[in-house]
Amino acid sequence: MPIFTSSRFRRAVLPVALLLALAAPPAAAGDPPTREKLGEALFSDTALSFNRTQSCADCHNPMAGFADPRDGGVGGAASVGADGRSIGDRNAPSAAYAKFSPAFSFNAKGRAVGGQFHDGRAATLKEQAGGPPLNPGEMGMASKEQVRQRLAENPSYARAFVALYGAGVLDNADRAFDAMSDAIARFEETDAFAPFDSKYDRYLRGEYKMSPEEDLGMTLFFSTQFTNCNLCHQLKRIPASPGETFTNYEHHNIGVPVNAALRAANGKGPKHVDHGLRENPAAASAAQDGKFKTPTLRNVAVTGPYMHNGVFQELETVVRFYNSYNSRTVKGATNPETGKPWGKPEVAGTLSMTELETGPALDDRRIRALVAFLKTLTDARYEHLVK
Template sequence: MSVRISTVALLMAALAGCNSPVTENRHSGDAQRQARQALGQQLYFDVNLSRNRSQSCATCHNPQQGFVDDRDNGVGGAVSLGDDGHSLGDRTAPTAAYASFSPPFHRNADGAWVGGQFWDGREPGLAGQAGGPPTNPVEMGLTDKAMAVARLQENPSYVKQFKELYGEQIFANVEQAYRAMAQSIAAFEKTELFAPFDSKYDRYLRGEYKMTEQEELGRTLFFSQQFTNCNQCHQLKATPRAPGETFSNYQYHNIGVPVNAAVRARNGVPLDQVDHGLLNNPQVDDPTQDGKFKVPTLRNVAVTGPYMHNGVFKDLRTVVLFYDKYNSRSAERQINPETGQSWGQPEVPYTLSLKELEDGPALDDRRVDALVAFLKTLTDRRYEPLLEQQQAAN
């Protein structure tokens, strides 16, 4: 997938300092960091790091689309198409935006699993995540790390930069060279481009934006334990008005998401094959964690659908209604508006986070719409035109 000129211009403007020679920066630490970011930027968009030279990190984490995969792929964008042109994943590609704020995978004081990368936290940090897709056979498809390192050495500029940053002998060891590649991509993903904190919500906190009546109602509902339970899982900071909120506590829950039958029909995974979520993480050996997935950030959520770990829901309003089904006795709320049928059975029914799911009253349509309106205010400024496009399409 080629990079559009506007994306390149955006990146170059945001990271202008990254391409300055090391000698031009008085602080060697800053220069080193910026040089790694600049290298990571190049790697992030390099299709040569896939087997058929057709995909880059940006293919499935497109900076123009909230760092998600905006290709339809025959399944409404629910999962990503591999470099081989036919393989389809079984989980949706989560946004790379704000991913750097997920803490390393660990257990907190209460014994709950927290953080990590991927839906199951199997990589502790960004570098581990960046190193996964290139050698995944259903993603970028390189046969092994040695193939990736060989591709890097095809590029004289890479060879020069790698040696300057990681030592003259960096390519003598495949593992070290591959790790350096992943670390460089991770450095780029920690830049402000991925986490600008400039949404209407951020501007509201700074007194630069006045919320509409509907947005303000949604904000009140979101942060109120009396009316919803949203912030039980989607608030990290101690207070609702704290700046830098990422809208995830990075813990793991089973919320009863059904199988995405349309995806399974296309990718060949049997309908009865269970995605065990957190239990697939090799660090976790506890049946009570079966079917749990990491709470995602809600930053840019209005422009990064489809939703849930398998992309089963297309519309953000549908997601709010899905949660409401646990508290509403209305027959209407037990129907998925996208299918006209019941929501479907949870893929893993016996570890549902019912304490969190059932802790709140039922929502009427006015409050559902208000929550959706508030969630739209979490959209970074550069993606606000995508919201306008959605509104025009509807």
């Protein structure tokens, strides 16, 4: 018999549970619950939304790169809340490999680094996990007390929380909420979220041979002469190192245009401005306006649409957008998805031009090679989703 009895858990998270079982020795019957397994159940429990319709797994689907595969009427650009009406203004980031993001801080160069969410406002996974349940535009719970009541009504949870977090934990709203957030974060720290088993990882272990196009893309990606990719999407000092997360976690303004369709759908209108990092209380200055955290490129081929507002649908479009800063051709100035100019940056005064203009313009062959390489960063269990 399962320890936890949420029907949502059995329906949505069972594939992840099976994946974990394949990666670890089988548990003996009657083994005590763990915080990670409790978090696994909570991650897919719709009881944590006000009308019992939405869980963490809806916006971070375990079978879709821990991103939101739903269209939502906006091409997947942003998630729809539990009320079925509220539409966010930012694309739900993948929860995969999120555990490696450092706590938010400023580095020696004065650049903002790390945190969770696009603007780094949550310092840790635990803090991030506590955000959506109380967000009125997401899961919509009225208070920590309401969350406590939902947890306490499940007998399986009641036993597990006491066993893992101590007597009386579900008698106090703050303690219960803290324990829930901790358990979800513990689940997000498991290997299910970061298996490092992509073609790229297998190539480094000698288990996969790159195609000529993929190999060219990898060479270009890590080159300091031919592309600027590695300036923001390389963490390790040595190129092509094991355990690379493909982000240095810095926050930059890369000039992403407004997603007009999303703004029309969510009612914010064309005059609304997403100030990004500036909305983080720890970085509330004009110098941080319009900056967003550099995302991991792990699973990027299966977690579109792209950019913080989901404005681009295709991965090749993203590469061509970056290339537009160096390509002065008519083709380079045009968004291939719309056939029109790229659009003005939502915030123009803080662009990271040094990074954006490093490197020469790329021809079509090299752009396609970069896309081919980026596809090799897909975890093995998602390879069937790659176009």
